[in-house]
Structure formats: C-alpha cells, structure tokens
Amino acid sequence: MLDGKSILLVVTGGIAAYKCLEVIRRVREKGARVRCILTRGGANFVTPLALGALSEDRVFQDLFSLTDEHEIGHIRLSREADVVLVAPASANVLAKMAAGQADDLATTALLATDKPIMVAPAMNPAMWAHPATRANMAILEGRGVHRVGPTEGAMAESGEWGLGRMAEPDAIVAALESLFGGAADGLLKDRRALVTSGPTHEAIDPVRYLANRSSGKQGHAVATALARLGAATTLVSGPTHQPAPAGVHLVRVETAREMLDACLAALPVDVAVMAAAVADWRPADAARNKLKKPAKGGKSGGKSAPPALKLVENPDILATLGGRNEGRPQLVVGFAAETDAVVENAVAKRRAKGCDWLVANDVSAAAATFGGDDNQVHLITADGVEEWPKISKSAVAERLAQRIAETLEPA
Ligand code: PMT
Numbered sequence: 001m002l003d004g005k006s007i008l009l010v011v012t013g014g015i016a017a018y019k020c021l022e023v024i025r026r027v028r029e030k031g032a033r034v035r036c037i038l039t040r041g042g043a044n045f046v047t048p049l050a051l052g053a054l055s056e057d058r059v060f061q062d063l064f065s066l067t068d069e070h071e072i073g074h075i076r077l078s079r080e081a082d083v084v085l086v087a088p089a090s091a092n093v094l095a096k097m098a099a100g101q102a103d104d105l106a107t108t109a110l111l112a113t114d115k116p117i118m119v120a121p122a123m124n125p126a127m128w129a130h131p132a133t134r135a136n137m138a139i140l141e142g143r144g145v146h147r148v149g150p151t152e153g154a155m156a157e158s159g160e161w162g163l164g165r166m167a168e169p170d171a172i173v174a175a176l177e178s179l180f181g182g183a184a185d186g187l188l189k190d191r192r193a194l195v196t197s198g199p200t201h202e203a204i205d206p207v208r209y210l211a212n213r214s215s216g217k218q219g220h221a222v223a224t225a226l227a228r229l230g231a232a233t234t235l236v237s238g239p240t241h242q243p244a245p246a247g248v249h250l251v252r253v254e255t256a257r258e259m260l261d262a263c264l265a266a267l268p269v270d271v272a273v274m275a276a277a278v279a280d281w282r283p284a285d286a287a288r289n290k291l292k293k294p295a296k297g298g299k300s301g302g303k304s305a306p307p308a309l310k311l312v313e314n315p316d317i318l319a320t321l322g323g324r325n326e327g328r329p330q331l332v333v334g335f336a337a338e339t340d341a342v343v344e345n346a347v348a349k350r351r352a353k354g355c356d357w358l359v360a361n362d363v364s365a366a367a368a369t370f371g372g373d374d375n376q377v378h379l380i381t382a383d384g385v386e387e388w389p390k391i392s393k394s395a396v397a398e399r400l401a402q403r404i405a406e407t408l409e410p411a
Contacts, residue, residue, distance in 0.1 A: 001177040001186075001228075003031030008081035008113075010106045011051065013041020014088040015156045016122035016166035021046065023087060023169045024054040027176065035081065036060065039106045041090065063105040078109035083179060086110070088122035088166045091133050097145070098136035116179060118146040118246070120172055124155060125162025146246050148175035163241055170394065178227050178247030186230025187405035192269040193231040194329070195223040196276035196317065198238035200256045204309065205287035212277045213370035216240030218335070218361075219275035221397035223248045226273070229401050234266040238276055256282065256314035263317055270411075271404050272329040274318040274355075277337060277370075281311035322354030330408055332356050333400070336380075337363040343378050343385055350380050357381050359400065379403070 007027055011020050024034050034055040038048055048059040060077060078084065086093060086106075093106065097119075102108040110117060119140065127133055128150060141147060149167030154160070167175070197219020201209040216237055223235035224245040234249045236259055244250045251262045256278045263272070294304045322332045334355040336346040339362070346360030358380040363369045367376070376390035379400075388399065 001030070001180045002027055002173075005032045005082045005176075005180060006080060007032050007034050007176070008037065008078065008084045008109065008115075009034050009051075009055075010037045010039070010084060010086040010089075010093075010110065011042040011046060012039045012086065012088060012090045012093045012106065013044055014090050014122045014166070015045060016088040016120075017042050017045035019166055019169055020087050021050055021054055023085075023172050024051070026169055026173045028055070030173070030177075033057070035077070037077070037106045037109060039093070039104060041092070060105055063108055074105055074108050075112050078113035079115065081113070081115055083115055083176065084110060084113050084117045085120070085172070085176065086117065087120035087172060089119035091121075091123045091127045091130075091136075094119065094121065094133060094136045094140065098139040116144070116146060118148060118175060118179060120148050120166050121150045121164075122166030123150070123164050124158065125160060125164040128162075128164040146175065146179055147243055148172050148246060149243050151243075152241060167243070174224055174228060174394070175246040178224060178245065186228065188226060188401070188408075189230035190411050191231045191271070191408065193223075193226040193233045193404075194236070194263060194266045194269040194272040195219055195226065195233060196236045196238075196259060196263065196274045196278070197223065198240040198242070199277050200238045200259060200279045200314075201254045202256065202279045202282035202314070203286035204283050205289065205291045207290050210279055210282065211239075212279065214238070214240070214277035215371040216242040217371070217373065218369075218375060218393045218396065219273075220245055221394045222273050222275055222400060225394070225397035225401035226271070226404070228398075229405055231271070234269070236262040236266065236276070238278075255279075256317070260315045260317045260320060263321065267329075268327050269329050270408055271331040271333065272321050273333040273335075273400070273404075274321070275335045275359075276317075278317060279314055282314050284310040284312045316353065318355055319353045322356075331404060333404070334358045336360040337369075339364040343380070346378065346380050347385065359396075 036051040036059045052059045096107045102111045151165045152163045153165040198216035199212045199214040201211050203209050220242045227233040227247045236251045253259045318334045332355040336349045338345045342362050350358040360378045375393050375396045379386045
C-alpha cells in the first residue's frame, strides 16, 4: 500500500522524535520515499544527518535557504508528496496549524500543501488535555487532518503517566496504510464491516455509572486491520481513550442500547466483529438527580443502608445480529471474555449467541488482557478450537482480518 508513495515527514520538537527514525525505516522497507523537514525544535532531538542517512535524501530545515528554494521550493516540496506526516506533532505545531500560521518551513509547507495531512501528537498529558490543545485538534480534525495517537504511558522526560505518548511506529505505519485506502486493492475491497469496541457506561445517576475495564485496544485494532484490507468499516465504540483509527467510520456511543441502535443503523454488512465489553445489565431506573448519602446525625445517624441497585438486562447485540433472519451479516464474530474454563465456556457461548466464530480470551487479572497490549486467544468455530500464541492485539486483529477475508464467500 505504501509502495511508490512519497511521504513528507515533518519532525517537530519532542523527545519522541527518535521514533520517527524507525518510521522512516519501516515505510522505506515498504517501498515509500521519505523526505524530511526538521524544525528548529526537532533538531534538538534528532540530527539532520540521521534523518538524511535513513531517508537517503536531503533534509530541509530553512524557509529562506537560497539553494533549497532554487532547487525545489517549499510549495513544490509540500505538493510533491502523497501525504504530509507530522511526527512528532508538538502542541506548538498543532496550535500554529489550527491558526494557519506560516513562520517557518514546516508550517509554511503544511499551509501550502494540497495533500492529506496526518499528525502524530506527542506531548505532556497536561498539555494534551489542555482545552486549547483540545480545541486546536478539533479544528484540525474538522478540516480533515488525520490523527494517529497519542497513546497512554509513561512520559520519558518527567516520569508522569498519561495520555500523550506518540503512537508507536507500527501504529503510524498502519495509519498511513489505511489512509492510502489499504483499501483500493485489498482482500476486503467492496466489503462492509462492523466492529464494536470498548466498554459501555450504564448510568446509575447523572454522575455515576456501571462499566468495566475494557480499553478498546483490541476492538480498535480489529477495525484498523479490516480497513487496511480494504473493508468499508464502521467502528461503534463505547467511551475509550483510543484515537480514531484512520480510514474508519467511528460512531461513539455510551450505553448498550445506543450501541445496539448504532449497529443496526450500520447494516447491511458482510462481517460483524463484536469486541466490545457490553454491560449485561443496567440500573433499572437511572436517578434524575445525584443520589445523596444520608446526612450524618440524621434519624439513622448516617448509618442507613446504601440505596439498592435494581438491575435489568441489556439487549444482547451479538445475539441480535447472529439471530437475524433477514440481513444477517455473512459472518458474525463474537469475543468471549472469560476468567475460568475459558475454552469450555466459550464453546457453549458460541452456540448460545448464534454467532459463527467466537474469539475467546482470558480476562483474569493474571492474564492482564483488559488494557494490555497483548492477547492470547482461542478461535472457536463450528469446526473446532484453535489456540493462537500470545501476540500483540494488533497481530491478533491482523490474523483475524486475514481469516475473515479468506472465509467470506465471493461478493
Ligand atoms: O478493550 P481491551 O482492553 O483491549 O480488552 C479487550 C477485550 C477483553 C474487551 C476483548 O478482547 C473482549 O473479550 N471483548 C468481549 C468482552 C465481553 O463482553 O465478553 P462476554 O463474554 O461478556 O460477551 C460475549 C460477546 O457478546 C461479546 O462479543 C460481546 O460484545 C457480546 N455482548 C455481550 C453482552 C451484550 N449485552 N451484548 C453483546 O453483544
């Protein structure tokens, strides 16, 4: 998908700049050409020599360089590429892009380009969470700028933990591939896919809810993998911190009932993969106002029992899709989250839910599947049970997408 593509990589200031060297290596392995613009900030973290050596091309740094302007010029530089990738994208460059500033070569090229732009933000979590950055990012996404990351993790410079780490090189490469339509000639071109991801939140009152530990990593990876193979993919996701995968239509929901509605609205599809951890129950009646704790010293002395939570069953989205007579997706795939007797429980669950395949994973605390980067699954089909090795969630997703592509009947 990247073969023959030309990428203009803008490297701005941030400790994550070292990762862009790996991005260059990987996209070049896939046959892409890379040209780099290095900002003054970026040059504090990587050298033009390193970028030039890996890209095997000139590195551009100065807007007013007579030689560069004479030989190629910033307008041509920005337009000769098929995509402009800003990695890492600092809070500063996002702010300048949102404001349309052009005070150096990088921002001038970003303003002048007529090609898609993808940013890989990287900054301190407080800077990423700041309303100014949120607003700038919203403006840019509203203008069609693609985003990959940031992800959650430890900050190299401060030891803080949070959302702000630049996406890993393989995620950036995958996002670039999706952007180029992974699509046009992929194994799943002309196919439609529906994926669910993340937890659902079921309100108890306006400030409290029932939820679970799903991060959305596995479901989002499945949507990414299907889109990379060319499927027109709708991702219906509960609340997560995962970035919207490039090239995927993302529908954000909160509750199981909203998730069901969004899934039904996405039909018809050829394949549905339900990786969301949907709450089986919800509070029967969410209170309109915040439930109050009895005041201390009242009649009960503040010791009255907590309010009883009456639960009612949520609709089962997987069983609803699997049981449809009309408009059933050709392939309905569920995930089973089990803490014990993983395979036995999942085999029974596959039948009970009327799905074709079930991907069973161990979600006991020891397995660290919820929120973790790796997963060890069993694929359960009508033909039997296959054990897959422990691999990254992206690798599980890619393997599953490949199997789906091989299994769907010809369109
Ligand atoms: O999000 P991560 O942190 O990456 O973790 C990934 C994961 C563990 C959440 C994921 O791999 C996974 O196992 N997802 C399914 C979780 C789940 O709800 O399992 P379950 O065994 O309770 O449900 C079985 C299937 O029924 C699932 O496909 C689920 O989406 C579906 N279901 C469940 C209840 C419900 N009301 N409607 C449903 O559609």
